[in-house]
Amino acid sequence: MRGLLCWPLPLFLFFLQPWEIQLQTAGSRCYTGPLDLVFVIDSSRSVRPFEFETMRQFLVGLLRNLDVGLNATRVGVIQYSSQVQSVFPLGAFSRREDMERAIRAVVPLAQGTMTGLAIQYAMNVAFSEAEGARPSEERVPRILVIVTDGRPQDRVAEVAAQARARGIEIYAVGVQRADVGSLRAMASPPLDQHIFLVESFDLIQEFGLQFQGRLCVRDFCNGVDHGCEFQCVSEGLSFRCLCPEGRRLQADGKSCDRCREGHVDLVLLVDGSKSVRPQNFELVKRFVNQIVDFLDVSPEGTRIGLVQFSSRVRTEFPLGRYGTAAEVKQAVLAVEYMERGTMTGLALRHMVEHSFSEAQGARPRDLNVPRVGLVFTDGRSQDDISVWAARAKEEGIVMYAVGVGKAVEEELREIASEPSELHVSYSPDFGTMIHLLENLKGSICPEEGIGAGTELRSPCECESLVEFQGRTLGALESLTQNLAQLTERLEELENQLASRK
Numbered sequence: 001m002r003g004l005l006c007w008p009l010p011l012f013l014f015f016l017q018p019w020e021i022q023l024q025t026a027g028s029r030c031y032t033g034p035l036d037l038v039f040v041i042d043s044s045r046s047v048r049p050f051e052f053e054t055m056r057q058f059l060v061g062l063l064r065n066l067d068v069g070l071n072a073t074r075v076g077v078i079q080y081s082s083q084v085q086s087v088f089p090l091g092a093f094s095r096r097e098d099m100e101r102a103i104r105a106v107v108p109l110a111q112g113t114m115t116g117l118a119i120q121y122a123m124n125v126a127f128s129e130a131e132g133a134r135p136s137e138e139r140v141p142r143i144l145v146i147v148t149d150g151r152p153q154d155r156v157a158e159v160a161a162q163a164r165a166r167g168i169e170i171y172a173v174g175v176q177r178a179d180v181g182s183l184r185a186m187a188s189p190p191l192d193q194h195i196f197l198v199e200s201f202d203l204i205q206e207f208g209l210q211f212q213g214r215l216c217v218r219d220f221c222n223g224v225d226h227g228c229e230f231q232c233v234s235e236g237l238s239f240r241c242l243c244p245e246g247r248r249l250q251a252d253g254k255s256c257d258r259c260r261e262g263h264v265d266l267v268l269l270v271d272g273s274k275s276v277r278p279q280n281f282e283l284v285k286r287f288v289n290q291i292v293d294f295l296d297v298s299p300e301g302t303r304i305g306l307v308q309f310s311s312r313v314r315t316e317f318p319l320g321r322y323g324t325a326a327e328v329k330q331a332v333l334a335v336e337y338m339e340r341g342t343m344t345g346l347a348l349r350h351m352v353e354h355s356f357s358e359a360q361g362a363r364p365r366d367l368n369v370p371r372v373g374l375v376f377t378d379g380r381s382q383d384d385i386s387v388w389a390a391r392a393k394e395e396g397i398v399m400y401a402v403g404v405g406k407a408v409e410e411e412l413r414e415i416a417s418e419p420s421e422l423h424v425s426y427s428p429d430f431g432t433m434i435h436l437l438e439n440l441k442g443s444i445c446p447e448e449g450i451g452a453g454t455e456l457r458s459p460c461e462c463e464s465l466v467e468f469q470g471r472t473l474g475a476l477e478s479l480t481q482n483l484a485q486l487t488e489r490l491e492e493l494e495n496q497l498a499s500r501k
Contacts, residue, residue, distance in 0.1 A: 034071065034072060034073065034134070034138075034140045034141075035072075035073040035074070035140065035141050035143060036073075036074050036076075036090055036127065036132075036133050036134060036140055036141065036142045036143065037066075037073060037074065037075050037076070037143045037145070038075075038076040038077070038078065038090065038122055038126045038127065038142075038143070038144050038145070039059065039075070039076070039077050039078065039145050039147070040078045040079075040080060040115075040118050040119070040122055040144060040145065040146045040147070041055055041059075041077065041078065041079045041080070041147050042079075042080065042081075042113065042115070042146075042147055042148040042149055042150070043079040043080065043081050043106075043108040043109045043110065044080075044081040044082075044109070044110065044111060044112055044113040044149075044150060045081070045110045045111060045112075046113070046149055046150045046177065047108065047149055049108070051149070051175075052108050055147060056103060056104065056106065059077065059103045060100050060103055060104070063075065063096050063099050063100060063103075064096065066096075068094070068095075068096050068099070069094055070091075070094045074090040074091065074132055074133075074134075075090065075093075075099060076088060076089050076090040076092075076126050076131070076132070077099075077102070077103065077106075078118060078121065078122060078126060079106060079108070079109060080109070080113075080114060080115070080117065080118035080121075081108075081109035081110060081111035081112055081113065081114070082109070082111035082112035082113075082114055082153075083109065083111070083114070083117075084114070084117055084118050084121040085109060086121075086125075086126065087102055087103065087106055088102045089126060089131040089132050090126065090127075090131055090132030090133050091131060091132020091133075092132065112153050113148070113150050113151065113152055113153050114152070114153055114154050115146065115148055115152035115153075115154065115156050115182070115186070116152055116154040116155050116156040116159050116160075117154055118146070119144070119146070119156060119159045119160055119163055119170075119186065120159045122144055122163070122168075123159070123162060123163040123166060123168060127142050127144075127166075127168060136167065139231075141169065142167060142168045142169065143168075143169050143171070144163065144168050144169065144170045144171070145170075145171045145173065146170065146171065146172050146173065146186060147173045147175065148172075148173070148174060148175070148178055148182075148183075149174070149175040149176045149177055149178055150177050150178060150179070151177075151178075151179040151182060152179070152182050156182055156185050156186050157185040157186075158279075158429070158430075159279075160185060160186040160187075161283070161429070161430070162279050162280075162282070162283065164188055165282070165283045165286055166282075169188045169194075170186055170187055170188045170194065171187065171188070171194050171195075171196070172184075172186040172187040172194065172195050172196070173195075173196045173198075174195070174196070174197050174198070175198050176198075178197065180197070183195050183197070221233065221234050221239050226239055226241065226254075227241075227254045228241035228242070228254050229241070229243070229254060229255045229256050230242060230243050230256055231243075240253070241253055241254050243256035256293075263300070263301055263302060263363075263369050263370075264295075264302045264303075264369065264370050264371075264372050265302075265303050265305075265319055265356065265361075265362050265363060265369055265370070265371050265372065266295070266302060266303070266304050266305070266372045266373075266374065267304075267305045267306075267307060267319065267351055267355045267356065267371075267372070267373050267374070268288060268291075268304070268305070268306045268307065268374050268376065269307050269308075269309060269344075269347045269348070269351060269373065269374065269375045269376065270284060270288065270306065270307070270308050270309070270335075270376050271284075271308075271309065271310070271342060271344070271375075271376055271377040271378055271379070272308040272309060272310045272337055272338035272339065273309075273310045273311075273338075273339065273340060273341055273342040273378070273379065274310070274339040274340055274341075275342070275378055275379050275406070276337075276378050278337050280378075280430040281337045283430045284376060284430065285332050285333055285335060287376075288306070288332050288376075289328075289329045289332050289333070291374075292304065292325050292328050292329050292332070293325065293329075295325065297322070297323070297324055297325040297328055298323055298324065299320075299323045303319040303320065303361055303362075303363075304319065304322070304328050305317060305318045305319040305321075305355055305360065305361065306331070306332060306335065307347060307350060307351060307355060308335060308338055309338075309342075309343060309344065309346065309347035309350075310338040310339060310340040310341055310342065310343065311340040311341035311342075311343055311382075312338075312340075312343070312346070313343070313346055313347050313350040314338065315350075315354070315355070315360075316331065316332075316335050317331050318355065318360035318361045319355070319356075319360055319361030319362050320360060320361020320362075321361065341382050342377065342379055342380070342381055342382050343381065343382055343383045344375065344377060344381035344382075344383065344385050344411070344415075345381055345383040345384050345385040345386075345387070345388055345389075346383055347375070348375070348385060348388035348389055348391075348392055348415070349388045349391075351373055351392065351397075352388055352391050352392050352395055352397070355373075356371050356395070356397065365396075370398060371395075371396060371397045371398065372397070372398045372399075372400065373392060373397045373398070373399050373400070374399075374400040374401075374402065375399070375400070375401050375402065375415050376402045376404075377401075377402075377403060377404075377407050377411075377412075378403070378404045378405045378406060378407055378430075379405070379406045379407060379408070380406070380407075380408045380411065381408075381411060385411060385414060385415060386414060389414050389415045393417055398417050398423075399415055399416050399417045399423060400416060400417070400423050400424075400425070401413070401415040401416040401423065401424050401425070402425045402426075402427075403424070403425070403426045403427075404426070404427050404428075404429065404430055405427075405428065405429060405430070407426065409424075409426070412424045412426070
């Protein structure tokens with residue numbers, strides 16, 4: 001049995017005790033800053049009537065101590081069993097009294113336990129702007145709290161991974177008969193801060209008392225000009241900055257590292273076949289943007305192009321189109337899923353013949369800018385890849401292969417440059433492919449990988465001419481020495497033949 005010591009779950013757990021008791025101990029209302037908070041409540045037949053009443057009182061008590069409002073904390077409530085029912089969406093009420101009235105009127109569904117269906121509804125509907133969620137660019141935290149007492153009758157791992165990839169933080173609260181494996185599959189990392197187990201509804205009050213002292217945590221980030229490049233996290237009367245996975249916090253404690261040395265022309269080949277499926281394609285796009293995050297994108301720095309392939313090939317944007325990371329990321333998110341087949345060989349051919357041409361924005365070969373191709377696929381190719389995989393490497397393109405799910409190892413190795421252990425990455429599913437970022441960063445990032453120290457120099461510059469002349473003279477001297485040795489050897493052979501006669 002574990003408790004969580006991290007907001008906002010402690011805040012939520014405190015109110016799991018009867019609301020009459022908590023009102024005597026809570027004190028003044030807690031101001032936590034803007035928050036979009038959705039509760040998903042299990043109302044299956046296994047939840048007995050008095051247990052459901054405990055959850056109902058928990059919600060009422062919670063509302064009485066939250067700073068509820070359209071510009072503060074917005075609350076939505078969903079109940080589920082074999083179906084999903086919205087009690088009220090995030091944008092329905094701005095007054096606490098209206099929310100309490102709706103909660104008290106809830107009638108349990110008393111059917112099955114389709115937890116995955118409930119998570120999917122929360123992700124696609126409850127956290128939509130149409131339902132009252134604030135736009136993602138406002139960076140208002142989206143928190144999903146799932147309270148369940150049994151084993152789901154559908155799959156939860158994949159849909160929970162999709163929700164987390166969309167920026168929804170998930171807390172999984174298991175009561176009594178709850179399945180621990182399912183809680184782990186649903187909750188956000190770190191798991192020890194997002195999973196809570198309790199043996200029965202009767203014991204919830206004991207755990208609520210443990211978190212009274214942690215009820216009100218000031219959202220310090222909203223009260224100061226923190227200057228964090230990516231994310232600010234409040235810690236009591238202070239804060240700290242976080243960076244996306246795969247990037248490190250710089251010495252100033254606010255900015256995140258990027259590849260700032262060297263230059264790369266990077267073309268991404270993304271599998272858009274029907275086996276990927278739409279929701280996973282969205283995860284792939286977010287993964288691509290996390291790669292973009294650690295590159296120094298600019299016309300003089302790293303240039304990025306994107307090609308999608310299925311039964312055909314489509315250039316989404318060429319190397320020369322966008323000059324900033326923000327433009328590239330916006331274009332990636334706008335890419336529409338193609339579906340259909342998996343013609344990886346055709347995509348490789350397109351990359352070799354078109355994507356790295358100067359007309360598409362690649363820099364001239366005499367500038368010695370590394371050319372990198374990254375193929376992302378989830379299955380076996382329906383055409384031959386051998387010819388164009390070999391051709392790409394003959395053209396000097398450094399190839400990386402990223403496989404997910406049913407990707408074929410032999411094909412990944414054939415696509416990738418040598419050594420394969422540095423150029424092939426694999427993840428068993430789309431939800432866990434985030435761990436590949438650090439490997440790719442160490443390889444693609446110019447300051448750490450292939451482009452380290454690459455210097456853009458014109459071959460006509462004086463230093464380049466001197467360097468070329470030096471190399472040429474050295475080669476001629478070596479050739480002259482070899483010819484002299486060969487002449488000497490021929491004379492020896494002629495003398496030996498003459499003596500035999």
